[in-house]
Amino acid sequence: MAETTGIVCDLCESRNRSKSAYIWCSVCEEGLCIDCSEYHRVSKLSKQHETLSIDSYRKLPECIRTLSKTCLVHDEPLELYCGTHQEPCCTECIATKHSLCPGTTLLSKTVKGIRDSEYLASTKRRIARMKLHAEEMKQNRRANIERLEKQGVLVCTEVARIKDETNKHLTEIEAKLVNEINELVMSETESCKNAESKMEDRLSKLQDLEKGISETESYGNKEQIYLGLKHLTDCLATEETTLKSNMEESCFQEKAIELILAEEMKLLTTISSMGTIKLNVKPTVISSIEPNSSAQMFSPNEASYSSMTISNIKRGTAGSDCIEGTRNTCSLVQLPDGRIVLAAANEAETFGYFYVFDADGHCIERKFSFQCPFGLALMNQKLIASFNIGMVAENLDLEDFTRISEIADGNIYGLSCYDNILAMAIKGEGITLAKEDENPFKTINVRYRSLAYIHLWKNKLFYSDFTLFVLSRYGWRRNLESEI
Known part of the structure; x- marks a missing residue:
């Protein structure tokens, strides 16, 4: 009879009987036959235990079925939950390892409402996004293979034809081409x-x-400093004009050598160059795997921030030459392809740079900006930057960070995006909220007006002030403001 479900009744087995389990108690971590389950259901110690059928139990993933409700260290039931470490624990653990942890509570209270929680829903959405992303990547690679195979056959056929027609001329053509390249390089x-x-x-x-x-x-007096600054400022303006004029000259244009197959190659007697096989590589156009915001761990008992520590920080190898001359790091954002962009200004805040790092922290490149960048945000695969000197917010190209279009003007500093809503901190005015390609639908008159950095998450705004050491929180749907 025990072979019916493959799981035996633990109570019967302890009495040298063999009965197939009918239900499973996750609290007792035991299978129960029909007779024992009736006693289990009415017993004062176990009548509140949640049970499920053996069929349902067998459908649970192995990693879930093997979760233990008993502490492996103290052999006590895991009935409590530590919000700081986000792990279940027993009474002995609370007295030792978690004695200083705030916010401990009953595990049953912590998991209450988990089926309807955002934690479960966001995890399911995350899996769905990743499945869709993986399927798109799979189909994309399959299509790429088919294209490569067809292109390979076509290219090989063309190469064979060209070889037969031009073999006796290759030496002469090569020498001519090399000479042209050398002259061009010089x-x-x-x-x-x-x-x-x-x-x-x-x-x-x-x-x-x-x-x-x-x-x-x-060494100068006040008058000399004031009048001297006027002269030096005029000289600086002249230099800035000259510098901008230089950038328009041909010698400052980016140039690269590329070999293009000449039409004359088709005619044997007029061949002047051969060419090369070029593999064109460009980013795959697939929907981003990243959600608009990261899911938060479900727990009604948030741990005190004063007890948290930061660990496992990966240090990159940017190098002093990469950030030389930079004093004011303003903001950063991660692009869909994994690159990290950091906005920084020079010490005088008259111009700035965009530094680009790979996911391991290596500095890839530095892009000069005549304006002084401050805020960065990513909205629907679009990079948005604010420039406090130019008093404008713009859409930027993801490759060379040049201007695509203007979004808004004003004394704009911090930027933040959540769920298709862009928040902009406008110094001296307040915080505006707008959706993509739409006018602002809300302007928030916050208590502190010298706005600097902001962060938008769900229905809450966090912002800091340039002149005061204050971090404030604002519930923009209910118009509730408080200092943190």
Whole structure:
């Protein structure tokens, strides 16, 4: 009879009987036959225990079925829950390992309402997103294989044809092509050296201006400083105009050598160059696996932030040359492809840079910005940046961080996005909320107006102030504001 379900009644087995289990008690961690289940159901000690049928129990994943309700250290039932470490524990654990942890409560109270919780719903949504993403990646790779196979056959056929027609001319064509490449490299190298020399002149003059300001500040009187600044500012404006003018010159344009197969290659007697096989690589267009916001751990008993610690921080290898000249790190955001973009300003906050890092913290590149970037946010695969000097917020290209379009103007500092809503901190005015490609639907007049950084999460806004050491929280749906 015990072979019917494959799970025996533990109570009967302890009495040397063999009966098939009819239900499973997750509290007792035992299978029960029909007779024993009736006693279990009316017993004062177990009548409140939740049970499920053996068929339902067998359908649970192995990792769930093997979850123990008994402490492996103290052999006591896991009836309590530590919100700080987010793990179940027994009474002995509370007295030792978790003695200083705030917010401990009954495990039964912690899991109450889990079936209807956002934690469960967000986990299911996350799995669905990942499944969809994986399926799209699979189909995309299959389609890419088919294209590669067809392209491979076509290219091989073309290569064979070209080889038969041009084999006796290859040596001559190669020598001519190499000579052209060398001449082009020499010419463009000289052009780049001229550009480098111009920048050395600009740097020399800017260093002279910097020295002039420093010496005037150190040794001049107030009138000399004021009048000297006017002269130095005029000189600086001239240098800035010259610098911008230089950027338009041909020698400052990005140039790259590429070999294009000539039409003359089709005619044997007029072949002048051969070409090369080029593999075009571009990002795969697949919906992002990242949600708009990360799911929060379900627990009605949040631990005190004062007891939390930060660990396992991965330190990158940016290198001092990558961030040289940068003093003010303003904000950062992670792009859909995993790259991390950091907005930073120079010490005088007159211009800035976009630093790009890979997921391991290595600095990939640095992009110069004539404006001074402050806030960064990602909204529906679009990068948004605020520029407090230019007093504008713009959509930027994800590759070269150039301007695509203007979103809003004003003294905009911090940016934050959640669930298709963009929050903008406008210094001296308040915080505006807007949806993509729409006018702001709400302006919040917060208590502190020298706004700096903001963070939007669900129906709450967190913001800091430039002049006060205050972090504030604002429930924008209920218009409730408080200091943290």
